[in-house]
Amino acid sequence: MLNPKRFRLGRTGIGLCLALLAGVIFVADTYTDLEIAVAVLYVAVILVSVRFDRPALVLWVGGASAGLTILSYLLTPRGAQHAGLVNCLLSLVAIGATTYLVLRAEAAEARTREAGAELAHMSRVTMMGELTASIAHEVSQPLAGIVANGNAALRWLAATPPDAAEARRALERVVADADRAGDVIGRVRRMVAKAPPSRELVDVADLVENVLSLVRSEIRKGQVVLRTDLADNMPPVFADRVQLQQVVLNLVVNAAEALGQQETGPRDILVGAATDGMTITVSVRDSGMSLAPAAIEKVFDAFHSTKPGGMGMGLAISRSIVEAHGGAIYAAANPPRGMVFGFTLPTGGTGSDWSHA
Numbered sequence: 001m002l003n004p005k006r007f008r009l010g011r012t013g014i015g016l017c018l019a020l021l022a023g024v025i026f027v028a029d030t031y032t033d034l035e036i037a038v039a040v041l042y043v044a045v046i047l048v049s050v051r052f053d054r055p056a057l058v059l060w061v062g063g064a065s066a067g068l069t070i071l072s073y074l075l076t077p078r079g080a081q082h083a084g085l086v087n088c089l090l091s092l093v094a095i096g097a098t099t100y101l102v103l104r105a106e107a108a109e110a111r112t113r114e115a116g117a118e119l120a121h122m123s124r125v126t127m128m129g130e131l132t133a134s135i136a137h138e139v140s141q142p143l144a145g146i147v148a149n150g151n152a153a154l155r156w157l158a159a160t161p162p163d164a165a166e167a168r169r170a171l172e173r174v175v176a177d178a179d180r181a182g183d184v185i186g187r188v189r190r191m192v193a194k195a196p197p198s199r200e201l202v203d204v205a206d207l208v209e210n211v212l213s214l215v216r217s218e219i220r221k222g223q224v225v226l227r228t229d230l231a232d233n234m235p236p237v238f239a240d241r242v243q244l245q246q247v248v249l250n251l252v253v254n255a256a257e258a259l260g261q262q263e264t265g266p267r268d269i270l271v272g273a274a275t276d277g278m279t280i281t282v283s284v285r286d287s288g289m290s291l292a293p294a295a296i297e298k299v300f301d302a303f304h305s306t307k308p309g310g311m312g313m314g315l316a317i318s319r320s321i322v323e324a325h326g327g328a329i330y331a332a333a334n335p336p337r338g339m340v341f342g343f344t345l346p347t348g349g350t351g352s353d354w355s356h357a
Contacts, residue, residue: 014051018061021045022068029072034084039069039091043098055106062099066092139185145177201236202244204273204280204345211248212271219256219269229272234280235347239325244345247318247329248282251341254314255286258339262288265337275347279327283342290333299331318343 022045029038042065049061073088153170156163208230219226237244252271259267268287273280291299300319315329322329327345334340 014048018045018048021048022065026068026072029069030075032076032078034073034076034079034081034087036079037087037091039065039072039088040094042066042069042091042095046095046098046102050102050106053106055103058099058102058106062095062102065095069095139181142177142180146174146181149173149177199238199240202239202241203236204234204244204282205230205232207241207244208248208271208273208282211245211252215249215252215256219252222256222260222267224256224259224267224269227268227270229270229274231274234273234275235277237280237325237345237347239345240321243321244325247321247343248284250314250318251284254341255284255288255339258288259286277347279344279346281342281344283340285334285338285340287334287338290337290339291331296331296333300329315341 022042025038025041025045029036032038045065046058046062049058052058069088069091073084076084149170153167153174156167156170208228212226212228216226248271252269255269259269266287268285270283270285272283272285275281300315319329322343322345325345327343329341329343331339331341
């Protein structure tokens with residue numbers, strides 16, 4: 001399990017190794033002849049500093065390396081001055097060029113991560129837009145309960161004599177229904193919120209149930225039977241809850257849409273979650289048409305879609321999210337007919353953030 005304190009300790013350890021390596025290079029460069037360009041090894045220090053993902057730190061390391069190179073040249077007692085000056089200048093050029101290229105690469109990677117996060121957000125918003133009817137239905141039920149129980153409370157209070165006990169129970173049901181409506185709205189807001197990735201311990205069974213609560217009524221409108229098989233007492237995963245919700249939602253919606261395209265045959269979806277202690281597997285099985293092996297190989301490729309008018313980005317984004325969590329996503333035929341899509345995650349989640357995917 002990934003522990004944030006251990007992670008910080010690991011970065012501290014890398015920092016100590018960088019300082020030690022820089023010190024060794026400085027000593028070696030100072031006590032060898034000027035003709036030996038040991039200072040060029042500072043390039044390795046700069047490249048390792050990329051692990052911190054902080055451009056300002058890379059710039060500082062590059063500047064410090066250049067300063068140590070000049071200081072070492074001034075302190076070196078042996079060797080030809082002309083050759084030493086040339087080696088010093090070459091080392092400075094190498095240090096400067098490496099620092100510049102690393103900063104450029106860091107900036108490009110940051111733009112890529114930002115674009116990926118933006119695309120994932122757009123995908124969530126689009127998907128939630130498609131589920132508007134289901135969300136409205138989920139909210140309308142507790143709202144109707146609020147109205148009914150509120151009217152009941154008024155009738156009990158208007159009775160002669162007033163029945164305070166019955167009125168109290170009716171008002172308690174009003175509060176419970178209001179909480180239900182608030183939960184639905186809160187889940188939708190979290191799903192579409194444009195927020196930076198946030199890791200926490202996630203109960204996968206609870207996460208799956210929350211996602212299914214948003215789509216269950218809409219799926220049943222399509223005469224699809226939705227069942228679950230969620231193992232008990234599964235260990236939590238250290239993950240971004242909203243991102244995993246997006247993956248599960250995408251797989252379930254895809255299965256429902258695949259079943260909606262067939263005119264005959266059973267329409268079943270089974271959402272399962274199981275664990276072997278080391279990993280957790282979440283799967284979505286449907287009884288629709290099976291894809292050909294060649295199509296299965298390409299199903300997670302960007303802009304490849306098996307649906308008419310599909311953009312082909314949902315599964316590609318899902319794969320990026322799962323892999324960023326240290327897991328793997330898969331697709332296979334589901335005998336005797338249909339498909340199974342799923343993903344595995346290490347318990348505790350050992351991957352990097354989606355923002356670094």
